[in-house]
Amino acid sequence: YPKVPNVSRQYLSPYGWQDPLLRRNIGDPVHEYDELYSMWGPDIPPIAPHIALRRFTFVAMGFVGFGFLVKHVLTPESPVVHRQYPFSGLVTELGGLDANKV
Numbered sequence: 001y002p003k004v005p006n007v008s009r010q011y012l013s014p015y016g017w018q019d020p021l022l023r024r025n026i027g028d029p030v031h032e033y034d035e036l037y038s039m040w041g042p043d044i045p046p047i048a049p050h051i052a053l054r055r056f057t058f059v060a061m062g063f064v065g066f067g068f069l070v071k072h073v074l075t076p077e078s079p080v081v082h083r084q085y086p087f088s089g090l091v092t093e094l095g096g097l098d099a100n101k102v
Contacts, residue, residue, distance in 0.1 A: 004031040009039045 009023045018025045022039055031037050045052065087093065 002029045004029055006031075006033075006037065008037045008041065008044055010041075010044050 012023045014020060014023065017023050035041060047055075
């Protein structure tokens with residue numbers, strides 16, 4: 001079987017083919033992974049993967065930073081004072097910690 005190069009059909013020119021939809025000529029050998037390298041295979045990414053990862057990381061850090069900003073800077077303090085119980089939070093009055101377990 002002939003060695004067919006691992007090049008997607010999307011890279012090839014759309015002109016000069018007997019079958020312009022698939023960019024093939026009659027009698028051309030079919031690649032072993034034709035479903036991967038055909039015109040109907042996965043699209044070629046327009047951005048290099050390392051650049052896309054860098055951009056995604058910046059956007060994710062921006063969202064996380066915005067969340068911290070909202071949580072710690074823009075959220076006002078609670079206007080009420082939390083209830084405080086005497087004697088270690090009423091442990092003795094309620095029968096101790098072991099008595100409250102189910």
